[in-house]
Amino acid sequence: MTNPLLATDSYKQSHFKQYPPEARRISAYLEARPNPFSDSVLFFGLQTYLKDVLLKPITASDIAAADRICAAHGVPFNREGWEQILTDHGGLFPLEIKALPEGTLAPSGVPLVQVENTDERMPWLTTWVETALLRSVWYPSTVATLSFKCKEILYRGLLDTSDDPDSQIPFKLHDFGARGVSSAESAALGGMAHLVNFAGTDTMEALEAAMTWYGADVAGFSIPAAEHSTMTSWGREREVDAYRNMLVQFGRPNALVAVVSDSYDLGNAVENLWCGRLKDEVLKSGATVVIRPDSGDPVEMPLKVMETLWQHYGGSENSKGARVLHPSVRVIQGDGMKLDTIRQLVEELVRRNWSVDNIAVGIGGGLLQQVNRDTMRFAMKANAMKTADGTWRDVSKNPATDPGKASKAGRQATVLENGVLSAVRLEAIGGRTDQLQTVYRNGVLVKDWTFEEVRDLARKHLLERVAS
Numbered sequence: 291m292t293n294p295l296l297a298t299d300s301y302k303q304s305h306f307k308q309y310p311p312e313a314r315r316i317s318a319y320l321e322a323r324p325n326p327f328s329d330s331v332l333f334f335g336l337q338t339y340l341k342d343v344l345l346k347p348i349t350a351s352d353i354a355a356a357d358r359i360c361a362a363h364g365v366p367f368n369r370e371g372w373e374q375i376l377t378d379h380g381g382l383f384p385l386e387i388k389a390l391p392e393g394t395l396a397p398s399g400v401p402l403v404q405v406e407n408t409d410e411r412m413p414w415l416t417t418w419v420e421t422a423l424l425r426s427v428w429y430p431s432t433v434a435t436l437s438f439k440c441k442e443i444l445y446r447g448l449l450d451t452s453d454d455p456d457s458q459i460p461f462k463l464h465d466f467g468a469r470g471v472s473s474a475e476s477a478a479l480g481g482m483a484h485l486v487n488f489a490g491t492d493t494m495e496a497l498e499a500a501m502t503w504y505g506a507d508v509a510g511f512s513i514p515a516a517e518h519s520t521m522t523s524w525g526r527e528r529e530v531d532a533y534r535n536m537l538v539q540f541g542r543p544n545a546l547v548a549v550v551s552d553s554y555d556l557g558n559a560v561e562n563l564w565c566g567r568l569k570d571e572v573l574k575s576g577a578t579v580v581i582r583p584d585s586g587d588p589v590e591m592p593l594k595v596m597e598t599l600w601q602h603y604g605g606s607e608n609s610k611g612a613r614v615l616h617p618s619v620r621v622i623q624g625d626g627m628k629l630d631t632i633r634q635l636v637e638e639l640v641r642r643n644w645s646v647d648n649i650a651v652g653i654g655g656g657l658l659q660q661v662n663r664d665t666m667r668f669a670m671k672a673n674a675m676k677t678a679d680g681t682w683r684d685v686s687k688n689p690a691t692d693p694g695k696a697s698k699a700g701r702q703a704t705v706l707e708n709g710v711l712s713a714v715r716l717e718a719i720g721g722r723t724d725q726l727q728t729v730y731r732n733g734v735l736v737k738d739w740t741f742e743e744v745r746d747l748a749r750k751h752l753l754e755r756v757a758s
Contacts, residue, residue, distance in 0.1 A: 294343055295356035295372060297422040303360050306368040306414035314410040315676035316685075317701045318417055320403040320427060321713075322396075323667035323694070331666055332438045332748060333394045333402045334483055335430030337739055338503045339423055340387070340730050347381025347733070348372065371412055382733025384409035385416065388726040390704060390711075392739045393486065393747030395438070395755075398666065400711050401702045403427065404726050405670075413675070420670045428668035429476070430483035432661045437463065437487045438748065440632055440653075446756055447636035447646040451612035454647075462650050463632075464490035465510075466624055470655025480658035485509045485741075486748050490650065493658070506741035513580070514540040515548035522553050529554060530563050534571065541575030548580040548622055556583055560595050564619070565602035572618050580620045580650070588626030589635045595621050596648055612645035624652035671697035702726070 291297070309316070322331040353372045360367035375381060389403045390396060405423070407415045444462040448455035465484045468477045474495055481496025482503075491497075491510035500506035516536055524532035533549055540547040551559040564572065564581060572579050581599070583591045596615065603616040623635065632651055639646055672685045686699035701716040703724040711725065729737045 293352050293355055294346070294348055294422075295352050296359065297343070298418055299421050300363060300365050302418050302421065303365040303367055305417065306371055307366060309413050309675075312677040312679075313413040313675050314678055315407055316413045316416040316672055317404060317406045317674040317676075317682075318420070318670055318672045319401040319405075319698060319702045320424060320668070320670040321401050321698075322398045322428075322431070323669055324398045325665070325667040327665050328398065328435050328439065330395050330397050330435070331402070331431055332434040332486065332751075333390050333396055333427070333431050334392050334434040334486055334744060335427050335479060336387075336389055336403060336423075336729070337392060338430070338479065338499070339426030340735055341503055343422060344383055344385070344387075344730055345733065345735060348376060349381060350376060368414065371414065374409075374411060375415075379409070379733065383415065383419070384412060384732050385419070385730065386728060386732070387730040388724075389729050390725055391727075391743075391747055393744035393751075394711075394725075395748065395751035396704070396711050400713050401698070401704050401726060402431075403670075404702055406701075408732055410676075417670075417672055424663070424668060424670045426479075428663045428666070429661070430479045431668075432663075432665050433480040433483035433658060434486050434748075435666065436629065436657060436661065437484045438752070439629060440651075441487045442752060442755060443629075443633050443636055444646060444651075445752060447640055449756065450640050451608075451610050451643075451645040452647050453608045453610065458647055460489040461511075462490075462646070463488045464512075464622070464624070464650055464652040465493045465496070465657055466652045466654040467656075467658030468493040468495065471659045476658065482509070484657060486744055487752075500741050504739060504741035504744065509741055513546045513548055515580075515582075516550050518550055518553050518584075521550060526554050529559065530567055533559075533563055533568055537568070537571050537575050537577070537579070541571075541577040541579075543576030545577040546580055546620075547577055548582055550582045550584050552582075552584045552586070556586065556591070556595070557598075560598050565598060569602060575618075578618055578620055580622050582622050582624060584625045586625075588623060588631045589638055592621050592623040592635065592649060593638060593642065593644070596644060608645060608647075610645070612640075612643050613648075614645045615648050620648055620650070622650045622652060624654070627651045627653050628656045669697075673698050674701045 357367045386406050405416050440463050445459050471477045477493050478495035478499035481493030482499040492512050500509040521532045536549050599619045603619050605615040608614050675683045675685050684699040686697045688696040703714050703716045703719045704726050705722040
């Protein structure tokens with residue numbers, strides 16, 4: 291799907307005929323409206339759309355193809371307008387897009403992006419890009435927000451139970467979501483959004499996305515790990531040999547290797563194999579074996595495994611009074627992990643005097659797929675129209691049947707008031723600084739965020755939250 295002139299809803303193809311004749315410019319803003327999931331949103335992902343779509347000029351063949359499809363599809367096509375963009379703007383969209391810095395944690399209801407056409411012949415263009423622009427923001431921002439909320443839970447647990455929370459936190463939540471999403475693009479965008487907060491992932495498309503759109507080096511890491519097929523192919527009678535092979539292949543000093551251990555009987559595997567027949571080999575290898583329960587209660591099962599490991603491998607008590615397993619063994623829990631179960635697990639670790647150092651958690655489709663635009667009620671709405679006489683007129687909606695869908699009137703600014711981002715009308719900004727800064731104008735990328743800049747800003751917001 292590579293024709294940008296088809297990357298919109300069908301009804302938008304007819305909107306160039308619907309604005310009033312005096313319209314010259316349309317301003318529109320994008321926000322996550324107040325919602326039950328989160329009172330704030332970690333803004334991320336716009337730059338992918340800017341680079342992937344808006345920096346690539348449309349072509350005459352794009353216009354011809356879109357014209358044919360729209361005619362057959364039953365909707366008008368603005369051939370004159372698109373040919374003006376091709377001829378007068380080199381095929382690049384005459385828009386100005388302002389946005390908050392990517393990585394900003396903004397309250398819901400605060401404008402994240404504002405868009406305005408710069409060619410006054412094209413007031414229709416602003417809202418024409420809504421479909422592609424909105425989905426470029428709502429999905430990665432929602433995943434980044436979910437990942438951030440998990441990170442806050444895990445980091446608070448580390449602050450209570452770890453001697454070195456800052457070095458531990460990057461690998462506490464691992465992305466297992468690649469197979470559970472609808473497309474490779476979703477894996478790349480959602481997986482990259484998770485990497486804003488963490489460094490552990492098995493979604494390799496995310497690595498390429500962060501390199502391509504944000505100039506990252508390798509942004510995420512993983513370790514050798516077993517799956518059920520590689521363990522059960524040895525047969526039940528050779529279960530211990532399957533585990534031993536993992537040590538032979540990957541057991542090196544300071545290495546980590548993860549082994550799913552519930553193919554038959556998790557209790558037997560931990561008690562009699564990892565803590566019995568294989569214990570000396572584990573210790574001799576110098577590696578850290580990360581045991582993965584993959585069934586059972588997602589909170590009690592990893593705690594039970596940790597207790598068994600403590601009985602056989604021992605460990606130490608750190609300065610927080612929390613137990614830390616011997617460095618040769620750790621646990622990762624992936625099955626059943628979501629926001630609520632991560633919170634329950636961390637609470638139980640703290641209550642039972644376990645350090646969160648001992649465990650990592652993983653999330654699959656629940657991280658990258660079980661979100662939608664309504665999770666955080668994302669919307670893009672027109673807020674002002676410049677008329678032929680040069681004045682700006684408010685544009686907004688306020689449905690009597692759903693006041694929660696009321697939109698903001700007038701061009702917006704996002705300002706800091708007492709350290710909190712707030713929305714104000716642009717003409718009422720006074721001496722305050724608009725945090726919405728131009729990132730794209732008329733085919734030029736004005737600001738190019740690096741992945742580390744995004745990560746640093748998100749990390750700053752985390753530290754602010756846990757300190758408050």
